[in-house]
Amino acid sequence: MSEETTPRKFAGDRVRFGMFITVAGMVVFLIGAKPEWFGLDRSPVVGFIQTTVFLIGLGITCLGGYIGLAALWAGQEKSIVADIGLRLISTGYVISVFSGMADVFGMTLQKNPKVPFFGPWQAAGVELGMVIIAAGVLMLIPYHNLKKS
Numbered sequence: 559m560s561e562e563t564t565p566r567k568f569a570g571d572r573v574r575f576g577m578f579i580t581v582a583g584m585v586v587f588l589i590g591a592k593p594e595w596f597g598l599d600r601s602p603v604v605g606f607i608q609t610t611v612f613l614i615g616l617g618i619t620c621l622g623g624y625i626g627l628a629a630l631w632a633g634q635e636k637s638i639v640a641d642i643g644l645r646l647i648s649t650g651y652v653i654s655v656f657s658g659m660a661d662v663f664g665m666t667l668q669k670n671p672k673v674p675f676f677g678p679w680q681a682a683g684v685e686l687g688m689v690i691i692a693a694g695v696l697m698l699i700p701y702h703n704l705k706k707s
Contacts, residue, residue: 569629569630569632569633570629572625572626572628572629573626573629573630575625575626576623576624576625576627576628577622577626578622579618579621579622580618580622580623580626581622582618582622583615583616583617583618583619583620583621584615584619585615586611586612586614586615586618587612587615587616587618587619588612589611589612589615590608590609590610590611590612590613590614590615591608591612591615593608603675603676604675605673605674605675605676606662606673606674608676609658609674609676609680610659612658613654613655613658613659613684616651616688616691617651617655620648620651620691623647623695623698624644624647624698627695627698628698630700631700634700639697640697640698640700642694642697643693643694643695643696643697643698644694644698645694646690646691646693646697647690647691647694647695647698648694649690649694650687650689650690650691650692650693651687651691653683653686653687653690654683654684654687654688654691655687656683657679657680657682657683657686657687658676658680658683658684659674660679660680660683661674661675661676661680
């Protein structure tokens with residue numbers, strides 16, 4: 559193989575693509591979480607659209623992180639820890655979505671028919687999901703490759 563077509567070269571391209579997707583997801587997440595930073599705040603409360611936008615941004619961020627970290631394995635078989643990390647990323651995202659959309663799904667403490675509301679319990683659930691996602695990302699890092707470099 560020539561120097562330009564080595565697996566490391568292709569892995570570098572995928573890592574850059576993953577990083578681009580991750581940054582794009584973070585921008586979408588920030589637009590949903592803090593719209594006032596972009597001059598888009600239209601309501602004093604966090605409503606359905608804002609919650610949906612930051613959850614979509616979180617999903618895009620998770621996808622980009624997975625693409626970038628999976629590329630670091632450069633064709634090697636992933637370890638069991640890395641497979642568990644992928645599942646933790648997915649599980650954390652599902653926890654975040656169901657916690658963030660609890661009022662929309664009807665799992666709420668407030669009496670119906672109130673407007674969907676993102677309150678402290680939903681925020682705690684989303685934060686728990688994000689902690690689980692972070693643990694999964696850390697498990698997906700190929701630490702054995704870092705020792706060789």
